Amino acid sequence: MNSLQPAARRRAKTMLLLASCAAAALAVAPQVRAAAAADAAAAPNSLEEVIVTARKKDENIQNVPVAVTALPAKVLDRYALTSVEKIAATTPELKVVRGNSGSGADISLRGVGTSFTSVGLEQSVAVDVDGVYYGQGRVINEALFDMKQVEVLKGPQALFFGKNATAGVISFTTADPTPTLTGMLRASYEFTANQPTIEGYLSGPITDRLSVRLAIQYSDMLGGYVKNLAPATTYTTLDVSNGFAASVHNVPAPTRDAPQEKDLVGRFTAKYRVSDALTDTVKATLDQYRVVDATWNSLTFFCPLGARQTDPGEPCGKNYNVYQNPLPPEIARTNSIAGRHGGQLYQDYDSEAVSNDLKYEGSKLSLDWVTGFHHFINYFLGDYDLTGAVNAPAGTWGIEKSEYQAFSTELRGQTKFAGPVNLMGGFLYQSTQLNFNQFVIFPGGLSDLSLHTNDEYATVEKRSRTNGQTWSGFGQVIWDIAHDWNFTAGARYTHETKDSYFIQPYVVAPYQGVFRQYDPTNPASFIGANQSFDNTAPEAALTWKPRSNLTLYAAYKTGYKSGGFSGSALNSAIANTTEKELAFKPETVKGFEGGVKSTLLNGALRLNADAYDYTYDNFQVDFFDSVHIDYVTKNVGKLETRGFEVQADWAPEQVQGLLINGALAYNNAFYKSFPDAPCYGGETIAEGCSLEANTHSSSFGQLVQNLTGVTAGQAPMWTGTLGVNYERDLPGNLKFGVSGNAQFSSSYHLSQFGYAFDHQAAYATFDASLRLGDQKGRWEVALIGKNLTDQFILTSGLDVPSTGSGTGTANGVHSDLGGTPMLPRTIALQFTTRF
Template sequence: MSIKMKTHYKTCRGLLLTTALATTGVIATAPVAAQMVLEEITVTAQKREQGINDVGITVNAFSGDMLDDLGVKSAEDMALVTPGLTITNTAATGVPIYTIRGVGFSDYSTAASSTVGLYFDEVAIPYAVMSRGVLFDMERVEVLKGPQGDLYGRNTTAGQINFISKKPTDEFEAGVAVDYSRFNVLDVETYASGPITSGIQARLSAKVVQSSEGWQQSLTREGDTLGKRDEVAVRGLINFDLSDNAKLLLNMHLIRDKSDNLATTAYDGTDIGLDSTQNLISAGAIPYSLGDNRAADWTPGEYRPRRDNEMKGISARLDWDFEGMSLTSITAYDKFDRSEANDWDGAEIRDSNNINVTDIEVFSQEVRLSSNNDSNLSWIAGVYYSKDDMSEDYNYFMNDSYYSVALGITELDTRYDQTTESIAAFGHVEWQMTDKFKLTVGARYTEEDREWSGCTYDRNGTLAFAANNIITPFLIAPAGLPIPDDVADGACAVYNDIEGSDNYGQYSVFTDDIATNKWMWKATLDYAPTDDLLFYGTISKGFKSGGFNGANANTHSQLVPYGPEDLISYELGMKSTLAEGRLQVNAAFFYYDYQDKQEQDTAVTFVGNISGLTNVPKSKIKGGEVEVRWLATEGLTVDMGAAYLDTEITEWEAVSSTDSVYPTIVTFDASGLELANSPKWQFNSTVTYEWAISSKLMMMVAGDAIYKDSTTGGAQGLAYATEDYFLANARMGISDVDGDWSIKLYGRNIFNKYYYPAAFVGGNGPYVRMAGMPVTYGITASFKF
């Protein structure tokens, strides 16, 4: 989406700087005036320029300035400012879980792809773990809701988030922003942009974040803190004007992150009505905490939560205009390397610690043709190809756990390789049937093949000993299964319990592949009775391909791939501009028919019931969203957003995690339960007031209110549920009327609210939460040259 604005005013009294939560885009206003109106906006959400009020599409958009004001520093922060979007974790593995309108995939494996498409400058990022770097020099961020498969590369069901960086300019400009905040965080961002020579423009931007003081405090070691930061990001863009009708944009980027990871906080399950015996470490062996944002604990030394990650890549975009049409080609390559340690159990001991070493390489190519005339019929057609290779070494340490005492197993090493290849063809047509009616249709056919090979290996002899002396004679033999050969030290220790397969009855590497060939489509009818009112109805279908479980495993049946999921969306929306252009009200109402949702389940194995993945046959989601933007009076802007969700599983026989004992699997009827990560209500509000204090200076004060309702945890129950929370932010600043410099003071979570966006069961049993940050405050100074 791009944004173009026209300025209309009568008596100019200074520039009004705004921050807005607008359903259909970031809305700028005219200079403060006796008569104020919302401005005309042009978007390219459907990959051609259109007036935002002329197209039926539901999207939240945020400018770079707005992201700064709201304290959005990373992709994961977007959940705090976007109604209907939830970003959380299912476990402390460094993998974020993106959910839009209740559509998400709660898998902590690095190999899992997200239901939410993630795009950086129109390049797809196939794995959520690759999205965790800092955001900097952003033109805007867009959150599109509902299936978007007709125009975007990867298959997804929930929607997508587009991160769009600022581009090179024809005239020289430069700037720097310095931010210093609580916990000794220094954040410096700078850029320079302009022409290099005739026909060539460049932009170089960089960001450095340093902090020597962590905000989490150890419950057992006074003075030991977690949360230190060491991040460096650089982006270089070069635009070549090849001719009057052709240009080439190169994008080179690097993000390096050597910060601390965050730790969980363990708590007594009986405090919220859970069984305290879930803590398999032993009751009272570790300190608990509830209600303190900063309280946490972790294993020190080599197991301390930390990361050493690097994302680097290059893309090339060619745009070439012909007579009546345009050619666009986007070629991209990204490489992501990570080595990071995390601690699931919220304790000083090694109950469930992990170190992930990951290597991901992604190549993609998109070529599309589109019409570029002003006729009543416009179209886009293209092809898309991508290939990604992933390898991971997932080391797991449980030296002090229940299983160490019971079975003697202290360390595991799950190693796997995954290759995914996707090819698609797509088309999109918009037909202006009459002055008031427009029909938009689009479709994409995708063929995706995924191969996976891996095993959980003995790391230090303890798994081999347990397999040969406990699992084989006391668990496998009594179950009537074939007796396997002994496991050698360091060898694969996953038992093949799938009758008829190769190596049945042996400890062996699991290898399989899954192919998904499906259509995605979309149809929208717009009705615009006036220039200031638009109604639209959309029916769309999306799918997400199947995949594999990258967790520690005991049996081959635990690693059998889960299948694809499908979602059909029915949506009605309205966009209106009222009160002589000073009020905008936008609303959308939707119903989702959700088939074969990919979800966490229980895998019943020899050593107990552990992490598994499955498909939920049937679910339904319904809800609505409303966004209001109001220029209440001269200098005063009010923005409000609300989202309502009603989710329900309508068919699913889920595996009982308490009653099942290998090989007997006990199920229960999970129909009627809500989906995970689906707060019923979400609210956002921003109030901004700005006034001139002289002919050259402007003053600004603003406040934000954020509310997210509680969640049930889905079929995983209370241990995965979260409480509702309310957060408030405030800021005030002074700037010159031209916006060349500004100084701003801010506070976030100013009432120091205790909240936790994620809760789950630690790797081997304890109940844990991941708390949000306490109150923070700081000062930002920015200058443009």
């Protein structure tokens, strides 16, 4: 097999999986037929009840007036969905981009998300883990394992989840201790990236009131999904302190296979039953994430001139090859962050999280007090020009340390009176601190060897800090108008402050006309903001349940997302960066949603549908100007998203053990008003780029285009899934299972700014798993394949640095486009044993 070409090896692996499925199916077919005949008189199939916490309490999914997709532990295990990205690949309308800078991620639902390029932007899709809000996109680095359930809630969720849930919520619930002593050990090997993983847990009671659970996972990827083909080369630097004396440095070849991800995570849970009504649950998690290249998933996929503008000799196109250089070791040694791995590209992420959930369930009142602390520190060294060349016009490295910590506490209570009216309410306090330090090396190789500091080879150093505090109160009236009618109305009030600053402590002398070096005597070199925001987000819902198996609802919802400060930008002397480019307003949303949820065919069919129309005011976007080397954070005038979704689960009574599920979604997300959008690199006057002449615009004097009416980024109009799962008991106390899940998407823009060549074409992917195990679940062997058709799918696009020219003129040259792909085909063999 090693003599085969990569494409041939991938085809061979697919054929191996399909052949294995066919062979196993043929082997067990006689037993399946025998078991089916013996089962002919069995009771008809029925769907399992799904319990969700979409309104912060346990409820049947069919009774909740919220569009929600629930993925229980067995579904997560079935397809090895162990990260936010893998969950997004199987969930219609949910898209996740793993960013290589800024906040680290763009998570979007229904076409509404957040640019990853700014560290100060928080997600429009909130991530909630065990009731604690995780406020940074780098949560995608967390190993999400040993889960009880994952819920994807669509649309604004301000009342129950607070700020930054304008587009929806991804809610993770980790597993609790078990009432009896149980354990699990799982080992797997993924063949594409050569990734072995081992995980397990031990859970059970210590006393009649105290039970604990310890879960650990370790993964060590020996290969990767991409090949870094940058060659060993030389890099020339010019010492500005010594008459621009030239020094030639050897640049070693990079680690070829990337990302070579290593994960080590452990979680300890203790649950103490104080009394029959009062329980306290503590969870503590430590997570360590490592990759050999912070920018491993960034590649140049489109070159308008037919070749790369930074290095015409390198290929340009849609493949899994990247061209990214490490730093010369002698340069890396001068910087404490770059030197962590001797100049090789890397990302090191470490986090700690602790939560405490104190619950009281009385006959008249329930109380839930959740307190959480989350801290992470992230180091990386990345090559951002996406070329194997290192000397001008190439040679752009980013060296970064960012640190974030958040403390939050929320108390909520709900009455349980026998009468028709009940109340829910509570308060939230959160305190956050975000520290950012980055060194950027731009093309030209300028150095100042007289410094003897971390800045010796840097073009510019950036520092920023944002301290935030949030106070929030919320309440809801729950009115059972009649036995089949329910009306709820509530609101959340939020007061938030953010104190921020941004400086560039060092800029190499020849660049000080481009970027402002901090000087206490020059006010323009210090950009600060003391921001205060107040918001009231009301919502109301009317639910009608004419029969026990039918729920209809209509809701009016609003939401609020924090304003803030773009602390990872640049203070450009050319573009005259001021506070208005870095500080941005809150994002708000309001609109309507309605739906129907039904359970039919004696419980064998669950059929749900919903429709929505929401308008977002001051939608937040971040733009990288590759020509001026500048970041601009903007508020879009209005963005509207409207559409409908249909979900179905069917367990046909004619075939025991068969479950069919599907989902179809239509979504139209477009800019209702965006007359001052930034121009993309090289956009010409004829293409719509011009100088903003409106003195009342925040973009006055800047080059802009009118994107009013244009479709938003990462917003396919049609998405859907179709899945089949079949399980059957076999003679010999065995159990057989086979699953398949197809996903499709129509085309969509890769960026938020209407690039001329940034479309991802429509695509379809297919995942499958084959399982054989013990009927009592004591052991199982599984073969799991994802993206089996090996589709090359891009999730984002942006201008490549140092490319493009003439923006806003008649003769502009378009920038090259870089993008982030989804994972290629993966095939894993997994063995699980339980006791």
